[in-house]
Amino acid sequence: xxxxxxxxxxxxxxxxxxxxxxxxxxxxxxxxxxxxxxxxxxxxxxxxxxxxxxxxxxxxxxxxxxxxxxxxxxxxxxxxxxxxxxxxxxxxxxxxxxxxxxxxxxxxxxxxxxxxxxxxxxxxxxxxxxxxxxxxxxxxxxxxxx
Amino acid sequence: xxxxxxxxxxxxxxxxxxxxxxxxxxxxxxxxxxxxxxxxxxxxxxxxxxxxxxxxxxxxxxxxxxxxxxxxxxxxxxxxxxxxxxxxxxxxxxxxxxxxxxxxxxxxxxxxxxxxxxxxxxxxxxxxxxxxxxxxxxxxxxxxxxxxxxxxxxxxxxxxxxxxxxxxxxxxxxxxxxxxxxxxxxxxxxxxxxxxxxxxxxxxxxxxxxxxxxxxxxxxxxxxxxxxxxxxxxxxxxxxxxxxxxxxxxxxxxxxxxxxxxxxxxxxxxxxxxxxxxxxxxxxxxxxxxxxxxxxxxxxxxxxxxxxxxxxxxxxxxxxxxxxxxxxxxxxxxxxxxxxxxxxxxxxxxxxxxxxxxxxxxxxxxxxxxxxxxxxxxxxxxxxxxxxxxxxxxxxxxxxxxxxxxxxxxxxxxxxxxxxxxxxxxxxxxxxxxxxxxxxxxxxxxxxxxxxxxxxxxxxxxxxxxxxxxxxxxxxxxxxxxxxxxxxxxxxxxxxxxxxxxxxxxxx
Numbered sequence: 001x002x003x004x005x006x007x008x009x010x011x012x013x014x015x016x017x018x019x020x021x022x023x024x025x026x027x028x029x030x031x032x033x034x035x036x037x038x039x040x041x042x043x044x045x046x047x048x049x050x051x052x053x054x055x056x057x058x059x060x061x062x063x064x065x066x067x068x069x070x071x072x073x074x075x076x077x078x079x080x081x082x083x084x085x086x087x088x089x090x091x092x093x094x095x096x097x098x099x100x101x102x103x104x105x106x107x108x109x110x111x112x113x114x115x116x117x118x119x120x121x122x123x124x125x126x127x128x129x130x131x132x133x134x135x136x137x138x139x140x141x142x143x144x145x146x
Numbered sequence: 147x148x149x150x151x152x153x154x155x156x157x158x159x160x161x162x163x164x165x166x167x168x169x170x171x172x173x174x175x176x177x178x179x180x181x182x183x184x185x186x187x188x189x190x191x192x193x194x195x196x197x198x199x200x201x202x203x204x205x206x207x208x209x210x211x212x213x214x215x216x217x218x219x220x221x222x223x224x225x226x227x228x229x230x231x232x233x234x235x236x237x238x239x240x241x242x243x244x245x246x247x248x249x250x251x252x253x254x255x256x257x258x259x260x261x262x263x264x265x266x267x268x269x270x271x272x273x274x275x276x277x278x279x280x281x282x283x284x285x286x287x288x289x290x291x292x293x294x295x296x297x298x299x300x301x302x303x304x305x306x307x308x309x310x311x312x313x314x315x316x317x318x319x320x321x322x323x324x325x326x327x328x329x330x331x332x333x334x335x336x337x338x339x340x341x342x343x344x345x346x347x348x349x350x351x352x353x354x355x356x357x358x359x360x361x362x363x364x365x366x367x368x369x370x371x372x373x374x375x376x377x378x379x380x381x382x383x384x385x386x387x388x389x390x391x392x393x394x395x396x397x398x399x400x401x402x403x404x405x406x407x408x409x410x411x412x413x414x415x416x417x418x419x420x421x422x423x424x425x426x427x428x429x430x431x432x433x434x435x436x437x438x439x440x441x442x443x444x445x446x447x448x449x450x451x452x453x454x455x456x457x458x459x460x461x462x463x464x465x466x467x468x469x470x471x472x473x474x475x476x477x478x479x480x481x482x483x484x485x486x487x488x489x490x491x492x493x494x495x496x497x498x499x500x501x502x503x504x505x506x507x508x509x510x511x512x513x514x515x516x517x518x519x520x521x522x523x524x525x526x527x528x529x530x531x532x533x534x535x536x537x538x539x540x541x542x543x544x545x546x547x548x549x550x551x552x553x554x555x556x557x558x559x560x561x562x563x564x565x566x567x568x569x570x571x572x573x574x575x576x577x578x579x580x581x582x583x584x585x586x587x588x589x590x591x592x593x594x595x596x597x598x599x600x601x602x603x604x605x606x607x608x609x610x611x612x613x614x615x616x617x618x619x620x621x622x623x624x625x626x627x628x629x630x631x632x633x634x635x636x637x638x639x640x641x642x643x644x645x646x647x648x649x650x651x652x653x654x
Contacts, residue, residue, distance in 0.1 A: 002577075002578065003578050006574060006578055010320075010324075017327060017342070020342065025339060025341055026339070027334075027337040027338075027339045029337070030337070031336060031337065031604070032336060032600045032601075032603060032604040033600075033603045033604065033607065033608030034599065034600045034603055035337065036334035036336065036337045036339040036341060039330060039596045039599070039600075040327075040330050040341060040342075043323055043326050043327050043330060044327075046319075046323050047320065047323045047324070047327060050316055050319055050320035050323060051320065053316050054316060054317065054320065059314065059579065060577070060578050060579060063577050065373070066376075068376060069373060069376040072372055072373075072375075072376050073369060073372060073373060076368070076369060076372050077369075077566070077570060080365070080368075080545060080566045080569070081563065081566055083545070083549065083562070084549075084559065084562035084563045084566055087549060087553065087559060087562055088559045092550075096546055099542065099545065099546070100542040100543075100546065103538075103541065103542040103545070104538045104539055104541075104542055107372070107375055107537060107538035107541060107542075108375075108538050109536070109538040109539065114538075117539055117542075121542070121543065121546060125546060125550070129550055129554065133198070133201065133202065134201075134203070135198075135201045135550065135554035136201075136553070136554050136557055137550065137553065137554060138553075
């Protein structure tokens with residue numbers, strides 16, 4: 001069932017991709033016999049055939065996960081999107097502290113070690129990356145002090 | 147022959163430069179650590195560390211030497227979690243669990259670990275020797291390839307991918323097409339026409355390779371780890387004082403040699419890599435041995451075979467990457483993408499135009515193999531201790547590394563959302579038995595495939611017959627057909643043999 005659902009979604013995406021390839025992609029001057037549209041047309045058709053086949057003959061019935069696992073995975077994805085959202089405005093240290101502390105808490109760490117781990121990863125990670133490795137990371141709220 | 151010796155000499159001069167020597171050792175060490183972690187295999191390890199290596203601002207030959215060190219270090223380290231935890235780091239290490247873990251349970255973990263280190267060393271070194279011997283010749287032959295020959299080569303690459311990787315060939319093919327589709331986004335280099343950019347300026351230059359790799363591998367790995375943690379904790383077996391003996395080595399010498407040869411040649415086939423190599427080597431041992439039924443119960447031959455084969459395959463996979471510009475495995479696809487990030491075009495001309503990269507990499511593999519055995523035999527206890535680091539701290543670090551990696555190189559917050567979304571997509575694909583390696587192979591080969599097809603047709607003025615006009619191309623198409631048809635015929639034969647065996651006439 002999930003296999004069919006996934007193949008169905010991909011079929012729709014492939015349909016959109018192929019439609020654009022046949023209608024929207026046009027070169028004002030064509031230098032080669034294929035042009036920019038033929039390759040996507042070819043790929044679109046193969047993608048439609050593959051996803052159509054998988055829709056008709058799915059093999060995986062379910063993900064086989066229990067409800068609590070789904071809950072954890074949902075929290076993880078929310079945490080990751082939150083981390084991405086906070087990364088630039090709040091800065092690496094704050095965003096990493098929040099992400100690491102919350103995720104390690106969810107995975108079973110006790111509250112104080114989790115907070116310590118989050119703080120250490122944020123601060124040590126920031127200085128290690130920006131000062132030692134000279135990588136570019138956002139300072140965010142600490143921009144005036146760092 | 148002279149050219150090989152000169153080239154190798156130049157390669158050693160590059161690889162033994164203090165910075166590069168340090169990078170080989172650091173790469174091997176970090177790779178072993180990563181490979182030893184449960185669940186993280188070479189492909190994820192290289193994917194997660196790639197942007198960091200890129201961010202160092204190293205010259206291309208040094209960066210690729212570091213990444214290659216991580217690659218075969220991780221291939222080496224995979225055996226530690228396989229043997230002590232019964233958890234393979236990736237598909238290539240699955241066969242190692244079959245006899246490695248039973249040995250550890252019998253109290254022979256030390257013997258298993260030391261034997262597998264030696265088998266890995268022999269397999270890895272054997273592959274580098276063959277790479278040195280045949281690589282340059284293959285490269286100078288490949289220089290004569292025309293665009294239409296390259297098209298045939300791509301067809302062969304995707305054909306061998308579809309028949310050898312994963313359980314469902316359609317899913318494998320679809321994965322490769324998804325990669326090709328992702329690669330078609332951006333401005334078309336030949337005409338300047340925008341394709342699938344939807345007016346978003348961030349993707350005018352195409353979807354960044356790092357974003358795809360980190361998303362599909364790094365983030366999907368993170369989600370998988372959290373999923374496994376919900377299922378329960380893992381307990382590692384302790385290492386004892388036992389060690390491999392000379393009589394053990396004598397007993398498995400032919401096994402190791404056979405498996406190294408099998409591993410190397412399977413590794414060369416585009417897209418297959420360590421998982422197929424170790425499975426075939428294990429199966430061969432089982433057939434060759436008179437007492438094959440003992441394999442799977444903690445037999446040293448069952449441990450030596452996949453270990454020699456998967457390390458030989460890692461070396462073999464470098465052959466098409468260095469000589470043809472076509473990766474032999476998912477991990478070499480990432481290495482190939484890394485070279486492109488450094489504006490180095492991998493392929494046959496690399497041996498003549500960028501010898502410091504091609505030969506430096508080969509020489510570093512000799513050094514890496516020796517370094518790996520030297521650090522692995524005494525330090526195996528240290529690597530094994532990695533298994534006891536609590537997962538609740540290790541898992542968040544993978545997320546942080548992925549974010550640092552993407553942001554420090556691309557500096558675009560949109561990419562952070564993109565890797566997360568790709569991570570979810572990659573995780574779903576994994577759960578539904580899609581293999582992710584074809585996606586990355588398709589992504590890396592996409593523009594090469596399209597460019598060569600268009601170039602070939604430009605030369606012929608649109609006549610498709612040009613694609614089958616040279617002998618190179620014809621041979622490759624025949625090989626492509628054989629790679630697809632032979633496994634189907636073999637499975638039919640097996641099925642009919644089984645059916646005959648079940649029939650009443652033979653039972654009576």
